[in-house]
Amino acid sequence: MKRLSDARSESVFKDFKPAYDANxxxxxxxxxxxxxxxxxxxxxxxxxxxxxxxxxxxxxxVKNSAKTIFESNILGMSCARVCPVEVLCVGSCVFNEMDxxxxxxxxxxxxxxxxxxxxxxxxxxxxxxSGKSVGLVGAGPASLAAAHELRRNGHAVTIYDKRDxxxxxxxxxxxxxxxRADDALAExxxxxxxxxxxxxxxxxxxxGEALSFDELESRHDAVFLGFGLGEDSALDVPGLDLAxxxxxxxFIECMKVGSVDLSWVKHATVVGxxxxxxxxxxxxxxxxxxxxxxxxxxxxxxxSGYSHEWKAAKVEGIRASWQSQxxxxxxxxxxxxxxCAKLNDAxxxxxxxxxxxxxxxxxxxxxxxxxxxxxxxxGVEVDWGKIVTDENGxxxxxxxxxxxxxxxGGKEVVNAVQEGKLAAQAMNDYLSAKGxx
Ligand SMILES: Cc1cc2nc3c(=O)[nH]c(=O)nc-3n(C[C@H](O)[C@H](O)[C@H](O)COP(=O)(O)OP(=O)(O)OC[C@H]3O[C@@H](n4cnc5c(N)ncnc54)[C@H](O)[C@@H]3O)c2cc1C
Ligand code: SF4
Numbered sequence: 101m102k103r104l105s106d107a108r109s110e111s112v113f114k115d116f117k118p119a120y121d122a123n124x125x126x127x128x129x130x131x132x133x134x135x136x137x138x139x140x141x142x143x144x145x146x147x148x149x150x151x152x153x154x155x156x157x158x159x160x161x162v163k164n165s166a167k168t169i170f171e172s173n174i175l176g177m178s179c180a181r182v183c184p185v186e187v188l189c190v191g192s193c194v195f196n197e198m199d200x201x202x203x204x205x206x207x208x209x210x211x212x213x214x215x216x217x218x219x220x221x222x223x224x225x226x227x228x229x230s231g232k233s234v235g236l237v238g239a240g241p242a243s244l245a246a247a248h249e250l251r252r253n254g255h256a257v258t259i260y261d262k263r264d265x266x267x268x269x270x271x272x273x274x275x276x277x278x279x280r281a282d283d284a285l286a287e288x289x290x291x292x293x294x295x296x297x298x299x300x301x302x303x304x305x306x307x308g309e310a311l312s313f314d315e316l317e318s319r320h321d322a323v324f325l326g327f328g329l330g331e332d333s334a335l336d337v338p339g340l341d342l343a344x345x346x347x348x349x350x351f352i353e354c355m356k357v358g359s360v361d362l363s364w365v366k367h368a369t370v371v372g373x374x375x376x377x378x379x380x381x382x383x384x385x386x387x388x389x390x391x392x393x394x395x396x397x398x399x400x401x402x403x404s405g406y407s408h409e410w411k412a413a414k415v416e417g418i419r420a421s422w423q424s425q426x427x428x429x430x431x432x433x434x435x436x437x438x439x440c441a442k443l444n445d446a447x448x449x450x451x452x453x454x455x456x457x458x459x460x461x462x463x464x465x466x467x468x469x470x471x472x473x474x475x476x477x478x479g480v481e482v483d484w485g486k487i488v489t490d491e492n493g494x495x496x497x498x499x500x501x502x503x504x505x506x507x508x509g510g511k512e513v514v515n516a517v518q519e520g521k522l523a524a525q526a527m528n529d530y531l532s533a534k535g536x537x
Contacts, residue, residue: 103285104265104281104282104285104357105358105359107359108281108355108356108357108358108359109354109355109356109358109359109360109362109387110276110280110281110355110356111276111280112386112387112388113275113276113277113280113383113386114277115277116277116278116412117181117206117207117278119207119210119211119214120204120207120208120210120211125157125207125208125211126157126158126160128203128204128207128208129154129155129157129158129208130158131195131203132151132154132155132158132203133194134151134154134155135151135194136151138150138151139192139193139194140189140190140192140193140203140205141189142192143188143189143191143192144172144188144189144514145188145512145514145515145517145518146172146173146179146514146517146518146521147172147518148168148169148172148173148176148209149168149171149172150189150205152168153165153166153168153169153208153209153212154203154205154208156168156212157208157211157212162211162212162215163215163216163219163221165212166212166213166215166216166221166223167216167221167223169209169212169213170213170216170223170224171223173245173514173517173518173521174224174244174245174248174249174291174517174521175241175244175245175270175287175291175513175514175517176209176213177210177213177214177216177217177283177287177290178241178270178274178279178283178284178287178513179209179513179514179517180206180207180209180210180213181206181210181278181279181283182270182274182278182279182512182513183206183512183513183514184406184408184409184512185205185206186406186408187406188514189205189206190202190203190204190205190206193205216290217286217287217290222290222293222294224248224252224294225252225294225295226251226252226254226294226295226296227251227252227253227254227255228254229254229256230253230254230255230256230531230532232255232256232321232322232531232534233255233256233257233258233319233320233321234246234247234250234255234256234257234258234320234321234322234323234324234527234531235257235258235260235316235317235319235320235322235323235324236257236258236259236260236323236324236326237259237260237261237305237306237316237323237324237325237326237327238259238260238261238268238325238326238327238328238504238506239259239260239261239263239266239267239268239299239301240267240268240269240270240326240327240328240504240505240516241267241268241269241270241504241513241516241517241520242268242324242326242328242503242504242505242506242516242517242519242520242523243259243268243324243326243504243520244259244266244267244268244288244291244520245516245517245518245520245521245524246324246326246501246503246520246521246523246524246527247259247291247297247520247524248291248294248297248524249520249521249524249525249528250524250527250528251294251295251296251297252294253524253528255527255528255531256296256298257296257297257298258298258299258300258319258320259297259298259299259300260299260300260301260303260304260305260311260316261299261300261301261302261303262302262303262304262305262309262310263301263302264301264302265281265285265301265357266285266288266299266301267281267284267285267287267288268326268328268516269328269349269505269513270284270287270513271284271285271288271356271357272352272353272356272357273349273352273353273356274379274513275352275379275382275383276355276356276383277382277386280356281356281357305327306327306473306474307473307476313474313476313477317499321499321531321534322499322500322501322527322530322531323499323500323501324493324501324502324503324520324523324524324527325474325480325487325495325500325501325502325503325506325507326502326503326504326506326516326520327470327473327506328470328504328505328506329467329468329469329470329505329506329509329510330467330468330469330470331347331349331350331467331468332346332347332348332349332350332463332464332465332466332467332468333347333463333465333466333467333468334347334463335371335426335463335465337426337427337428337429338428338429339428339429339430339431339435340429342429342431342433342434342435343433343434343435344431344434344435344459344460344461345429345435345461345463346460346461346462346463347462347463348370348372348376348377348379348380348462348463348464349376349464349467351380351462352376352379352380352383355383355387360387362384362387362388362389362460364459365384365389365459365460366389366390366391366459367389367390367391367392367393367456367457367458367459367460368384368389368391368392368393368458368459368460368461368462369392369393369394369395369438369456369458369460369461369462370384370392370393370394370395370461370462370464371395371396371426371461371462371463371464371465372394372395372396372463372464372465372466373394373396373397373398373403373404373405374403374404374405374464374465374466375404375405375406375409376464377394377396377405377464377465378394378405378406378409378410378413379409380462380464381393381394381413381418382409382412382413382416382418384460384462385413385416385417385418386416389460391419392417392418392419393418393419393420393421393456393458394413394418394419394420394421395420395421395424395425395426395438395440395456396420396421396422396423396424397423397424397425397443397447398422398423398447399422399423399445400420400422421440421454421456423442423443423444423445423447424440424441424442424443424454425440425441425443425447425449426438426439426440427439427440427441427453429461430455434459435458435459435460435461436457436458436459437455437456437457437458438455438456438458438461439453439454439455440453440454440455440456441453442454466510467510468485469484469485469486469506469509470485470506471483471484471485471486471487471506472485474487477497477500478497479495479496479497479498479500480495480496480497480500480502481495481496484509485509486506486507486508486509487502487506487507488507489501489502489503489507489523491522492522492523492525492526493507493519493520493522493523493526493527494523494526494530498530499527499530501523501526501527502523503516503519503520503522503523504516504519504520507519
């Protein structure tokens with residue numbers, strides 16, 4: 101597997117949520133009420149048995165605690181760090197109703213899974229060879245979770261990715277103060293510990309790519325599509341081609357797996373109001389840019405990014421220009437300023453305009469959907485760029501399954517893991533029913 105250089109720009113970031121030591125973990129675990137029909141477990145998309153794993157920490161049974169987590173979520177280490185727990189498990193903890201601090205489930209999950217990594221505890225073995233094979237497109241969380249589940253059932257798996265780095269956005273997209281790329285790759289190694297997960301990297305699949313879908317189908321008994329989302333969306337305004345105007349996800353990937361020189365940037369601007377925009381402003385600030393501004397067409401109250409993340413960004417000194425929309429990026433060879441329109445509550449121009457000086461612009465207004473890749477594949481339905489599946493990830497073409505961002509339109513790592521896992525279970529049923537090696 102490709103190793104990352106130590107000279108990555110993301111290396112400057114410290115962990116924003118320091119880990120518990122053993123004492124802190126046991127004290128926090130002992131606060132848990134071990135609820136039956138626990139709302140935290142219901143809120144977790146992978147339905148980890150949270151009361152059970154917490155109880156095992158409280159009773160000094162950390163090895164089995166981690167097992168409980170990995171049984172439901174093999175990417176439980178990264179999810180402990182990157183999940184928006186405030187709106188999932190922690191947000192549902194009964195202590196919120198009692199005006200007491202909720203149990204820090206993410207930090208406890210991190211404590212147990214870090215111990216498993218540090219001690220090399222592996223819990224799963226590949227099943228007996230089924231004689232069947234599955235080709236998975238994309239090496240992100242959805243495919244990794246699916247591949248692990250398929251190996252548990254003895255199926256051969258090959259993951260194809262057009263990049264040379266494994267892990268998808270978990271490796272090259274999520275904010276480094278939550279999870280750095282090298283830690284994401286350590287998790288990939290852990291998942292591969294089951295043995296027999298093969299890769300063909302630098303191998304795009306689909307029209308115009310290295311491998312056609314026909315060729316993929318001819319190689320395998322079933323197919324899983326987990327190719328995520330596409331390029332950053334662009335704005336249709338003059339000056340988009342100026343140097344210094346970039347897609348935010350593209351920039352984040354360069355910063356996470358490589359190094360970016362920002363020494364000349366005094367003021368950076370991020371356009372957008374979602375979670376990628378909030379990550380981007382915090383990352384730029386963390387990389388040492390003195391002034392960072394968010395430009396968003398909505399109001400602060402209606403931004404789609406998580407309010408707890410935006411609150412943290414404000415504490416770090418990020419400014420925002422609400423109800424504002426770029427009309428043009430201005431400059432010579434490089435961008436020097438953005439001409440913006442002020443918008444009203446209906447997001448219509450008020451007639452007022454203003455200009456912000458800036459040396460760097462990141463566009464964080466969404467990513468394209470890749471459904472068009474499979475438009476020619478008979479039986480695979482696409483709706484607004486998303487691949488249509490049933491609740492178990494089956495498409496309309498027998499043996500073809502899909503999950504993760506390419507089906508849900510872009511959610512969280514934990515959703516991709518669950519969808520990959522469910523699809524793998526359904527593929528196992530399909531392959532078993534098919535019979536004969
Ligand atoms: C900037 C950013 C920050 C995020 N932060 C968080 C966070 O903090 N917490 C959280 O839970 N979620 C976060 N997410 C969302 C999360 O990363 C995704 O939901 C998750 O990674 C989706 O997994 P996936 O496997 O479906 O797709 P991806 O992770 O996108 O993986 C898809 C893989 O498919 C490959 N691929 C694409 N096309 C082809 C092709 N034609 N042939 C072969 N391979 C192909 C890609 O190279 C990629 O490796 C973030 C997303 C972004 C953009
Ligand atoms: S809801 Fe809170 S108290 Fe109840 S089991 Fe979950 S973490 Fe423990």
